Amino acid sequence: MIEFDLTLKRGNFNLRAALRSEAPVIGLFGPSGAGKSSLLGILSGRLRPTHGRIVIDGRCLLDTAAGLDVPAHERHIGMVFQDSRLFPHFSVRRNLRYGYDLLKAAERRFEFGQIVELLELGRLLENKPHQLSGGEQQRVALGRALLASPSLLLLDEPMASLDERLKSQILPFLRRVKDETQVPMIYVSHAINEVLDLTQQIAVIQDGAITAFGHFHEVLRDDRVLALAQSLGLDNVLNARILQHHPALGYSEASIEGFPLVLPLMDVPEGSVVSVVVPATNVALSRGPLQGISIQNQVPGTVTGIRTIGHRALVTVDTGVDIIAEISEKSVRDMGIALQQQVYCLFKTQAIRPLGRYDHTG
């Protein structure tokens, strides 16, 4: 159980962030400059908020009203940073043991060998940090934080400095940590697909405030988050079950809520559920199904909302899940689109981007 309510005033920057969650992993997502680092700084004890309260698993770490401020080294909040911050003068083994050796045996949540095995660090133990690859360094940093037995693990863009190949190497380890250690985590990133690989519980931070928290599907539809989601092209996040791959033809057959969907070829097992994004600007509407057209995906639904912003209109269509189409105001008038009307959402296969596996256990 994580609970905090914090206020920080520093120059022009105001942070006012509150959250209460039982979720094992929270993805903290927001644009840069929104206050992610400040929030982590306060949680880890590096920064002191103007006022506020932090309670982790019933242990109060900060309560400015009561004059309580547990120093950083007594908080048991582990951190994994973007730059691994391994101690360059110590071997991997001594890095891993740094926090571990400061604990009494009874305080340790894991055995040394257990974490070494979990993160496959055995081969690296006698190396110095500079001899490791970026991905290996992050694995060591993760292990070092876990061995200090944190009651909360903060991951601050742990993969931001890794290239795609290295990311795909560290991600399975993060999943393992999540599945096997039961250490609550807050995973901070400005790349939502990274976050979604680990959790669907998303907190969105914008302009120093947590504007939404919950399942990412609902969160991205929250009015306050919508603009951010749209600016990132995340307005239509759909969960599709993969039915069959057609590698020779370059597409995957899938369904959402019973409707067939043609996706670009996905690199996941058949039967698994993937999250895909269709930007609202790439969704067209028609009054009926169209024949003789290249667009493969035609999903029928009912218009449940029309919002105009300038000369653009955001039309929400309930197809079983909501799909938002961004069309011109003129189109809305010309087509006579109105609430409760039956329409078809049209989008090209190539307009669909994979976002991550919705449920990696399949």
Next chain:
Amino acid sequence: MQLLPLSIEEITALTLSVKVALWCTLVSLVPGVFLGWLLARRNFPGKSLLDSLIHLPLVLPPVVPGYLLLLLLGNQGLLGKWLQENFGIAIAFTWKGAVVASALMALPLMVRSVRLAVSQVDLGLEEAARTLGATPWRVFFTITLPLAVPGVLTGLILAFSRSLGEFGATITFVGNIEGETRTLPLAIYSYTQVPDGDLHAMRLVLLSVALALAALFTSAWLERRATRMLGRGRGHD
């Protein structure tokens, strides 16, 4: 010119110089590291004043700090009298005074060197150590200090060398007493003031050069070793 054997007087000056220099290095270690760290890592009112005070001996004529020491620690000085009466410790005109004088002159070199080294230690590493449960003291001794070791070593060698060369403050504060405060530079000076002293002076000059070179070589060697031990800088490089 015959270089060997050295005369008793010369050997006395040499051993005294080395003794004073070693003590000077030892004495300036803790305050030097503390002040260097303080100036690198902390902000407090009066910081620039403290910084200036530490550096004063570098820019003043050495006679001035020597004279101030005499006023403070001399037998009739404020602190000197008190030490003498309560503990029977005499500083002025003893080799201990020579240590104090050269430590004061060497301190700015030590502090500068440590300060530079500490300010180059990544604060992020210290922060990481804190989140792993290390107290600020432990962070200092396990992360900051070891990573600043090359700078500390440089500071120590500088202090040692500065002490070997110290003249003005020493002669003002503790005089030029053979066997007690006549270090190498003072001995050289003394020999140049007497007839037929040239040969002795030259022998001591060569000795000084050898000693200084030895210190510099040791420094370079230690630094190379320390840098190797620390790995190549930051972890992700």
